[in-house]
Amino acid sequence: MPDIDRPITILSIIREADNAPSFQTIVNRGNLNAEELPEVIESLKKLGLIFSLDEDAGKPLTLCRFLTPKEAQKAVDQMVADYLIELAGEGRLYFAYGANLNPDRMYQERCPGSHFLCRAVLEGYRLVFNRQTKQVEESPVLKDPLGIRSGA
Numbered sequence: 434m435p436d437i438d439r440p441i442t443i444l445s446i447i448r449e450a451d452n453a454p455s456f457q458t459i460v461n462r463g464n465l466n467a468e469e470l471p472e473v474i475e476s477l478k479k480l481g482l483i484f485s486l487d488e489d490a491g492k493p494l495t496l497c498r499f500l501t502p503k504e505a506q507k508a509v510d511q512m513v514a515d516y517l518i519e520l521a522g523e524g525r526l527y528f529a530y531g532a533n534l535n536p537d538r539m540y541q542e543r544c545p546g547s548h549f550l551c552r553a554v555l556e557g558y559r560l561v562f563n564r565q566t567k568q569v570e571e572s573p574v575l576k577d578p579l580g581i582r583s584g585a
Contacts, residue, residue, distance in 0.1 A: 439473045441516040444509050445550045453498035462549050464540040
């Protein structure tokens with residue numbers, strides 16, 4: 434199975450953050466290897482797709498926080514959307530909910546190779562547990578015109 438697109442993953446995490454995420458937050462949220470990211474982050478900065486805060490000037494990259502410039506937000510949104518469509522076509526998307534939204538549990542216990550890409554809402558669907566089970570596969574998301582399911 435092909436590896437994840439690190440630049441798009443980083444852009445998605447920065448785009449989804451409520452405030453400027455730190456280097457370490459990006460590593461943790463994306464389940465990424467910290468040694469591989471400086472080169473990717475520098476290339477995204479050179480392309481004008483992200484920037485670090487002025488107050489972080491002169492700090493090592495690993496101590497900086499990052500944002501997407503307003504003028505690049507539409508392009509970043511389109512890049513992330515295109516990548517999600519690509520992953521969906523390959524059958525590589527997973528909609529997490531409940532306890533699987535906890536990165537520590539998801540990355541260390543349940544699915545070590547997974548990566549956070551974005552928050553999501555499935556409008557018109559609801560999660561149904563037809564019987565008591567520990568098998569997530571037996572807990573389908575069903576169409577429901579009044580249902581809303583939040584997750585990532």
